[in-house]
Amino acid sequence: MILIIDDDIAVRTSLRLLLKQHGYAPEAVATPAEALRMVENTPPELVLMDMNYSLDTSGQDGLRLLARVKRLRPALPVILITGWGSIALAVEGMKAGAAEFITKPWNNEALLQTIGTVLALAAPDAPDPAALSRRQLDAQYDFRAIVGQDARLLHVLRSVGQVAATDASVLIEGESGTGKELIAEAVHQNSRRSRQPFVKVNLGGISASLFESEMFGHRRGAFTDAKADRQGRFELANGGTIFLDEIGELDLSSQVKLLRVLQDRTYEVLGDSKPRRLDIRVICATNRNLAELVQQGRFREDLFYRINLITVRLPALRERPEDIPLLVQHFVDGLRATYHRPALKVGTRARHWLQEQPLPGNIRELKNLVERAVLVSGKDELGPEDFQAQFQPAPRVAAAGELPEPGTITLDALEAQMIRRTLEHYSGNISRVAKALGLSRGALYRRLEKYAIPFDAE
Numbered sequence: 001m002i003l004i005i006d007d008d009i010a011v012r013t014s015l016r017l018l019l020k021q022h023g024y025a026p027e028a029v030a031t032p033a034e035a036l037r038m039v040e041n042t043p044p045e046l047v048l049m050d051m052n053y054s055l056d057t058s059g060q061d062g063l064r065l066l067a068r069v070k071r072l073r074p075a076l077p078v079i080l081i082t083g084w085g086s087i088a089l090a091v092e093g094m095k096a097g098a099a100e101f102i103t104k105p106w107n108n109e110a111l112l113q114t115i116g117t118v119l120a121l122a123a124p125d126a127p128d129p130a131a132l133s134r135r136q137l138d139a140q141y142d143f144r145a146i147v148g149q150d151a152r153l154l155h156v157l158r159s160v161g162q163v164a165a166t167d168a169s170v171l172i173e174g175e176s177g178t179g180k181e182l183i184a185e186a187v188h189q190n191s192r193r194s195r196q197p198f199v200k201v202n203l204g205g206i207s208a209s210l211f212e213s214e215m216f217g218h219r220r221g222a223f224t225d226a227k228a229d230r231q232g233r234f235e236l237a238n239g240g241t242i243f244l245d246e247i248g249e250l251d252l253s254s255q256v257k258l259l260r261v262l263q264d265r266t267y268e269v270l271g272d273s274k275p276r277r278l279d280i281r282v283i284c285a286t287n288r289n290l291a292e293l294v295q296q297g298r299f300r301e302d303l304f305y306r307i308n309l310i311t312v313r314l315p316a317l318r319e320r321p322e323d324i325p326l327l328v329q330h331f332v333d334g335l336r337a338t339y340h341r342p343a344l345k346v347g348t349r350a351r352h353w354l355q356e357q358p359l360p361g362n363i364r365e366l367k368n369l370v371e372r373a374v375l376v377s378g379k380d381e382l383g384p385e386d387f388q389a390q391f392q393p394a395p396r397v398a399a400a401g402e403l404p405e406p407g408t409i410t411l412d413a414l415e416a417q418m419i420r421r422t423l424e425h426y427s428g429n430i431s432r433v434a435k436a437l438g439l440s441r442g443a444l445y446r447r448l449e450k451y452a453i454p455f456d457a458e
């Protein structure tokens with residue numbers, strides 16, 4: 001049974017009808033007192049709760065009711081309904097234990113999707129995933145591309161398996177090169193959307209002025225440079241999954257636009273005011289600490305709660321050194337096949353040595369290191385010295401004479417050159433390149449785009 005709490009009879013009636021039509025058993029009440037009685041005596045599986053009661057517009061009644069429901073039944077999922085003007089209230093509610101929030105006027109499909117997701121996550125018959133071993137996980141899901149047995153990684157894989165089948169939004173946090181994109185793909189591949197598109201968007205590379213046209217598309221003539229119609233990323237991803245990478249780089253004005261779409265599941269193409277429906281699974285990733293950005297006022301709290309229904313934190317490679325030999329093995333297997341070198345292998349000593357390296361670029365750095373060592377050494381059995389040789393020496397300071405002669409190069413060209421060299425130096429590791437150049441990742445991406453410098457977007 002789903003309990004609807006709203007003092008507006010029109011809302012109660014339409015919600016009840018909608019839920020009934022979709023096979024749920026709804027009950028609707030008008031007051032907090034009735035609601036609490038129901039929660040105590042005939043506990044529902046889910047509560048849909050309005051936050052704005054006509055007598056008290058501050059929403060304090062709603063928050064109080066939520067707190068009492070959670071005290072009676074801590075595990076009972078509650079979805080809050082608030083007006084757009086009072087999203088702050090929804091955020092308060094999320095902190096107090098609500099599972100999700102929707103805004104009025106709601107979109108029926110988005111509401112049903114949210115209900116389905118929240119119910120699936122709370123299902124009592126869901127197997128206790130805490131016990132699944134790597135082998136059991138592999139029997140149930142397709143995690144072929146993901147190597148590792150570390151307890152923290154298994155914890156991630158269990159969460160991924162559990163939520164993959166739902167439409168829950170997933171936030172993936174982790175340092176650069178820890179496998180965030182790989183995990184995002186695994187969520188998609190193990191979902192019912194696996195045959196639909198998986199569209200990756202690097203939000204760090206999209207400037208505020210282009211955000212709408214990139215994401216929502218535009219009609220020809222919508223603005224001066226719109227020479228032809230353009231499909232937005234959301235449209236390309238419709239029916240499937242959209243992967244919003246580097247979400248921590250998004251500027252505040254784009255954040256509110258993104259929030260609106262995720263909220264209403266509708267959007268408008270620039271130059272065409274007809275709203276379009278969106279059926280989409282959202283996965284976000286970041287190598288920053290979003291909670292911290294929220295505290296600094298650089299990331300909207302409501303958007304944060306909108307995207308992090310499930311948060312997955314990927315361990316750094318140094319936290320799971322036991323997986324290093326397995327990963328090395330995996331990369332060498334790949335190279336053996338690619339380069340037809342059946343005798344290729346990495347010696348025991350080298351594997352131990354690699355395990356002790358700090359590898360701040362994580363799995364991507366390890367992969368590049370193995371690849372370079374194999375290609376450069378040309379040997380069949382690699383020892384520690386072959387890997388050691390690949391660690392780049394500290395960059396030397398260029399002598400003044402090494403700068404080009406004045407009048408021979410523009411500052412832009414010089415900048416582009418320096419970015420190319422730094423990219424090469426850090427084997428494409430964007431975080432380290434940005435740091436070395438003293439730029440934010442966003443600023444670096446914009447320059448990469450400006451100079452059309454190809455970079456490894458994996």
Ligand SMILES: Nc1ncnc2c1ncn2[C@@H]1O[C@H](COP(=O)(O)OP(=O)(O)OP(=O)(O)O)[C@@H](O)[C@H]1O
Pocket residue numbers: 145146147148174175176177178179180181182183287327330363364367430458
């Ligand atoms: N568990 C794993 N098993 C095998 N390969 C992995 C694993 N994790 C990551 N990789 C490989 O390491 C590389 C980096 O992974 P990925 O691009 O997913 O990292 P990321 O966290 O998105 O990095 P960034 O923050 O730099 O975007 C990829 O080539 C990926 O295939």
Ligand SMILES: [Mg+2]
Pocket residue numbers: 180181245457458
């Ligand atoms: Mg990535």
